[in-house]
Amino acid sequence: MTYNIYFSLLIMCGTVYLIRLLPLLFLRKPITNKFIRSFLHYVPYVTLAVMTFPAIVTATDNLWSGAAALIVGLIVAWVNGDLFVVAVSCCVTVFLCGLIL
Amino acid sequence: MENSSSIHNNLQNNLPNDPQNNPQSDLPVGMEHPHPHGRRAWALKGLRDGIPICMGYFAVSFALGIEARNVGLTAFQSFLMSTGMVASAGEFAALLLIASQAGVFEMVSTCLIVNLRYFLMSCSLSQKLSSKTHLIHRFGTAYCITDEIFGLSSAVPGYLQPFYTYAITIVSVAGWSGGTVLGVLVGNILPQAAVNALSVSLYGMFLAIIIPPAKENPFIGGLVAVSMAVSWLFGVLPLTSGISSGFKVIILTLLLAGAAAAIKPVPDFENDPEYLESEDPDL
Numbered sequence: 001m002t003y004n005i006y007f008s009l010l011i012m013c014g015t016v017y018l019i020r021l022l023p024l025l026f027l028r029k030p031i032t033n034k035f036i037r038s039f040l041h042y043v044p045y046v047t048l049a050v051m052t053f054p055a056i057v058t059a060t061d062n063l064w065s066g067a068a069a070l071i072v073g074l075i076v077a078w079v080n081g082d083l084f085v086v087a088v089s090c091c092v093t094v095f096l097c098g099l100i101l
Numbered sequence: 102m103e104n105s106s107s108i109h110n111n112l113q114n115n116l117p118n119d120p121q122n123n124p125q126s127d128l129p130v131g132m133e134h135p136h137p138h139g140r141r142a143w144a145l146k147g148l149r150d151g152i153p154i155c156m157g158y159f160a161v162s163f164a165l166g167i168e169a170r171n172v173g174l175t176a177f178q179s180f181l182m183s184t185g186m187v188a189s190a191g192e193f194a195a196l197l198l199i200a201s202q203a204g205v206f207e208m209v210s211t212c213l214i215v216n217l218r219y220f221l222m223s224c225s226l227s228q229k230l231s232s233k234t235h236l237i238h239r240f241g242t243a244y245c246i247t248d249e250i251f252g253l254s255s256a257v258p259g260y261l262q263p264f265y266t267y268a269i270t271i272v273s274v275a276g277w278s279g280g281t282v283l284g285v286l287v288g289n290i291l292p293q294a295a296v297n298a299l300s301v302s303l304y305g306m307f308l309a310i311i312i313p314p315a316k317e318n319p320f321i322g323g324l325v326a327v328s329m330a331v332s333w334l335f336g337v338l339p340l341t342s343g344i345s346s347g348f349k350v351i352i353l354t355l356l357l358a359g360a361a362a363a364i365k366p367v368p369d370f371e372n373d374p375e376y377l378e379s380e381d382p383d384l
Contacts, residue, residue, distance in 0.1 A: 046358045052308060090302065
């Protein structure tokens, strides 16, 4: 049997979709357990923080430009907080660092 | 999220409040309808919020496309993969599996492990959907759960209006799939400086989601700081540095969000003013 890429893609896309779907489908009522509810409330903060640092520093091919992007991002997010503004500030910082370094 | 003040403020700046139509205008200042009304306003906001995700995705998926070409996928096949999966680490793993001609069991189990964090996110997001939200939107929002879109959707005050998530997803997946296809077709046409700059877009966005609530709520601020510190330690310590980033996210989320919930449980959902005032997206 020849290896079928479309079949593999179908299997894997289906698996990933089910992982995302099942909790949404089965947790349809508000969870009453205070601990679990609190846990789920804190999930996004921890997840995003863990994914951001130290990954942002090593995302570019120069540690300094990544670190600069982190610092600028922290400051702009603190002062302004607008998603688009913060994201663009980080990109511009890395681009400018690339010109200097 | 109880403290997504930046998003509140933005919306207040962008969309005028109408006190006449506000049934709860006797609420204290700052509590009266800080977010858009109806699916149209939410969808428009979603289209705008999707732009930074689109940019970041483009850079990441461009690299993915180059990898897909190396494995031997056509532009169309890689388009199907990116549109069907919408997962960065997950798709890199998928390419490895295809390259090694893995069997079904291996494909399913690897996909489960690499994408397990979406399971947690889906659990968390299930609480953001009103129980009155039509079942079809659970199938719809399930497709949209990526790190970034989940982050934005859970930062919404009160219940989530699914059309906000859909709008973000349309813009983001356009960048994601487009980037993958371009990566296959034109390989290394994008200058390295541009790829570098785009690659921090997603992280900038994460900061914009977590820093404003951290600024308002010292406990969340501490949680964010501890999460970042432990995340760094995890990568440095010899015992844990071998663990893949996907697993790192899962382990630390379970540990730290669990600890946070034990230390400071959130107030009752039913009495949360944010949920009481948020319009029920009855669809």
